Amino acid sequence: MRSREISTIRNLLKKEDVRQRETICLIASENYISQNVKEALSSNIINKYAEGIPYKRHYPGCMIADKLEEYGEKLAKKLFKTDEANLQPYSGSIANLIAFKAILKKGDIVLAMHPYDGGHSTHATKYNISGQIYKTFFYRVNRDGLIDYDIIRRSAKKTRPTLIIAGSSFYPQEINYKSFYEIAKEVGAYFLADIAHPAGLIAANLHNSPAEYADIITSTTHKTLRGPRGGLIMFKSKFKRAVSEALYPGVQGGPLLNVIAAKAIAFAEALDESFIKYQRMVVHNTMFLCQLLKELGFKLYTGGSTNHLIIIDLKPVGINASQIEKELESINITSNALPVPGRDGKTADGLRIGTAAITTLGYQECDLQGIAEILYYIIIKREIDRASKIQKSIIRRVKNY
Numbered sequence: 001m002r003s004r005e006i007s008t009i010r011n012l013l014k015k016e017d018v019r020q021r022e023t024i025c026l027i028a029s030e031n032y033i034s035q036n037v038k039e040a041l042s043s044n045i046i047n048k049y050a051e052g053i054p055y056k057r058h059y060p061g062c063m064i065a066d067k068l069e070e071y072g073e074k075l076a077k078k079l080f081k082t083d084e085a086n087l088q089p090y091s092g093s094i095a096n097l098i099a100f101k102a103i104l105k106k107g108d109i110v111l112a113m114h115p116y117d118g119g120h121s122t123h124a125t126k127y128n129i130s131g132q133i134y135k136t137f138f139y140r141v142n143r144d145g146l147i148d149y150d151i152i153r154r155s156a157k158k159t160r161p162t163l164i165i166a167g168s169s170f171y172p173q174e175i176n177y178k179s180f181y182e183i184a185k186e187v188g189a190y191f192l193a194d195i196a197h198p199a200g201l202i203a204a205n206l207h208n209s210p211a212e213y214a215d216i217i218t219s220t221t222h223k224t225l226r227g228p229r230g231g232l233i234m235f236k237s238k239f240k241r242a243v244s245e246a247l248y249p250g251v252q253g254g255p256l257l258n259v260i261a262a263k264a265i266a267f268a269e270a271l272d273e274s275f276i277k278y279q280r281m282v283v284h285n286t287m288f289l290c291q292l293l294k295e296l297g298f299k300l301y302t303g304g305s306t307n308h309l310i311i312i313d314l315k316p317v318g319i320n321a322s323q324i325e326k327e328l329e330s331i332n333i334t335s336n337a338l339p340v341p342g343r344d345g346k347t348a349d350g351l352r353i354g355t356a357a358i359t360t361l362g363y364q365e366c367d368l369q370g371i372a373e374i375l376y377y378i379i380i381k382r383e384i385d386r387a388s389k390i391q392k393s394i395i396r397r398v399k400n401y
């Protein structure tokens, strides 16, 4: 046994536990899993190979795996009201690649949100393998920073895509999936909704769902959905064969059955009334924080938020968001610097913060007040020590809840 090496790794994991306990996580794409999800992740089912789909595997001994995966699919379909679901994608990025492979041919045209405006790098951008396989055009947000369906319609008519993608990593408003569907229908394109960010809000019926409209839906399972890190793909029944073949052997090998079990548990949790309450609280906390920030003089992209994330526009303050991200990290607060949508995408002039993780921990209005003050002291007053004191008092208070 290489006990020294093992204890090095154990110590690092313990340190990460401490880091998480002492940090205020404002990263909009992170969350905390439940004990049940954690238990599933450490289950012995990880030892099993199960390439293929339930009851059509390339390995013997899959009788439990079949039942488990089938049950997880059933829960996903119930939660999102889709025809089909596949829990095998290793991540949201891979789920997108699988979806493209299932419905597109090399060289097909894709119309997606511009990466400067929050479109994901895996939406056939030049930074991703998908951008080398397909030809991509991008739509931008309008002058108010909003998704503008007339702009998308004009762009779709001009570019005649085979696929239109809805989905963004930093859009603080609800996306209208019906409008996307209508545009796709007008130009004869497929419609893919990547719901990685708002999945929890959609599952709780707080945001409209693309289930009725999209040919394929991709997602991660760990953001607002609060499951294990991983991907999910849902689709109309006619794509069942194409998706399973694109998944295996097209893109992936053996599924991670422990993660599939953990996803299934997260879906079961999301079907519970308590999850709807949690999502309502996420939105409440976001809106409350928006109000506090506006009172303190901050300018917010799109004027506020109706989901789990807020983008503070730092252009009027004249400080680079990467510097603010670093200063916040130095006092144990994590957030993301990014370009404010609708601009040149070259400057990190926006700070993305989210409420999904802190709401899981039970942060209350007084804690949100503290967070708003921290941002004020860091960004406006430039008083890091004062901000650090407030951070520590929030961590102490949250421990006592």
Ligand code: DSN
Residues within 6 Å of the ligand: 028, 029, 092, 120, 169, 196
């Ligand atoms: N990396 C995720 C985010 O932070 O939004 C998107 O995949």
